Amino acid sequence: MTRPLEGIRVLDFTQFLAGPVATLRLSDLGARVIKVEHHEQGDLTRKIYAPQLNLDGVSAFFQAINRNKESLRVNLKNAEDYALISRLVAASDVVVHNFRPGVMNRLGLDYDTLKSSNPTLVYGEISGYGADGPWRHKPGQDLLVQALSGLTQLSGAESDGPVPMGLAIADYLAGSQLVQGVLAALVSGEGTRVEVSMLEAILDFQFEPLTLFYQDGEPVSRGEQNPAHSLVAAPYGLYQTQNGYLALAMGSITALAELFACEPLKAYADPSRWFELRDPIKKILAEHLNTQTTEHWLGILEPADIWCAPVLNWRELVEHDGIKALSMLQSVTNSRGFEYQTTRCPIRFNNEPLTSSLAAPALGEHSDAIKQESVKEAPHGAQR
């Protein structure tokens, strides 16, 4: 299958997660991604985590984020390496970076400089908090962006205090938005500068609660009982059963009261009060559901078309036929022959999943090949 971005070349100066997750998507969609790495330590995510998380001597995070890319090891202070980068930049379709404000200018690799030699270049930049304002020099780190953005007030119960989302959501979202901006620019065919900050991305993620806040100025209220979403009425939540947990999405309390023959629930017959009274309603449900197994309840709820699901952990998930049917996992192999399992691109084209068997590169693995190729290559403008 021809991948949609075949023929597009991306020069990737980013490290950590936000930028590299964007270029991972571009590579899975068919672009060739050249990861430009510092000549000594490379992308810091190769090494910064606990060694327990390593795969083949490199962090599993790095292995997940940087598969299907080439690694070019350079010292930008070395004239020969700098000349190579200049040639590559002139011949690339996309450049992305996540350096602090000013760094690319000092290197002569800022957008205004590059567009004169490559007018159709799409130039993507990721920052923590944008280029202006008092936070522009703050570290653009995921937990801090979550903490500052109000996001930690949305999950868990009110009495839990601030609860961050347990993965690097701000990084992931910023990278995702960058992909959209870069691709839109490629659709237009015009040279474009695309900027995304982690803070703007995580505010966009909260567009629903923020828009409500702009209207009424009220703080988010998560409730105490089986909390799942601060804005949704009972029964929405996860409930403990005899052998696990059961998820109930939106649904009728009256219907549940009937199905379960649950007398105390029948007192809550007015749908307009299921939001306001969500805690007492969920408390009754929680006590009732704790008396039987998850399978027992699913056996009653599913035939009645009540929106429900078992709450699975990763082990239960990967053993389930529901995920096997999606073929969401894939094996990748590196040049040393080391193989590991990871996920594939979540987007399917013409009914085909986009898979790739290439693992993450060793630091500088493709340097020689890229250097040789670059010597032969004409500048970008001459190809078209």
Added chain:
Amino acid sequence: MKLPLEGLTVLEFSQYLAGPYAGLRLADLGARVIKVERPGAGDACRKSATKNLWADGDSVLFHTINRNKESFTANLKDPDDLERVRRLVAQADVMTHNFRPGIMDRLGLDYDSVYELNPSIVYGEVSGYGESGPWRDRPGQDLLAQSVSGLTWLSNTADKPPTPFGIAVADMLCGTHLAQGILAALVQRRRSGQGSKVSVSLLESILDLQFEGLTVFLNQGQQLPQRSAVAGAHVYLGAPYGIYPTADGHIALSMGSLETLCRALGCTGLETFDTPQAQFDHRDHIKAHLSEHLRTQTTRHWLSVLEPEGYWCSDVLDHQRLTEEEAYQVLEMEQTVSRGDTVSLRTTRCPIRINGEKLFSSRAAPVLGDSTESITKEFSL
């Protein structure tokens, strides 16, 4: 300013959040997005209000997701309306839908049929769990997708029940991936002239979000990660990573040198935990110790000793305090959208900047069917 997607027409048969969120992003990037809605009712989101907030008969939620779009009504069960829709599809660049499997086939609006009408169209499809397998017909709902995906075991502390993300994260990511796929297909179409079908599902999207953790899990004997007992923030990160109570609020501590941190805080007793592995293995002990110490002073005090040391930390804000910050205000993340004299509401803007410009749009979500007549004329339907 000329926007990158100007000149492209998107037909949005999608309802609720995932598909319309993709449509919103395409609209903000310059596309013309036409919602194709049922006469009388329209997108079911119009009537599903959160906190009972409404604007001119439509929920504020609907307004949030559907600003900057037009509305065309058609009854897809009526042969004449369906024929008009087919003529519209023949002239569009993109269409999206999130109907249950089989419905578009029965209407003759499945990809193969649409391809006959318009081979260059990009056809986007959203489902809950993909087009095959035992979960195919399950309701494609956000909390349920979160629940089966394992995501609920990543947030909060170990003593707490599984904790979902308090936002419709599967919907939002699925919409994001849909927009990515559609845009990639449009890039390809520039060169080949051919369209394609792009499919995404809530489950694949919410698994992609967990790709880092899943990669650790899959290659380490499928050992389930444990949430931290104290200041839970990330199952695979060691101390001090987390959010801690202080004398008057909270403080977020990112990764960094524990030695630097303790020196700046004046906190002793953790000297032996001097490797990343020890800081991971003994994170609960370290975090409990830090937590006791951090309660003794205000957030401002701790920030004032940590920031000069370059230690990565921050205050923990709610929406009220966030929106009072100058750093928030300079972003100009808010905009007012309006609809005649009947709607004027504040919402967020597109988070992407193009050529140094923020993208604003003042057009509120459409009245149901407000462009039916003009679109009928314009496209000769």
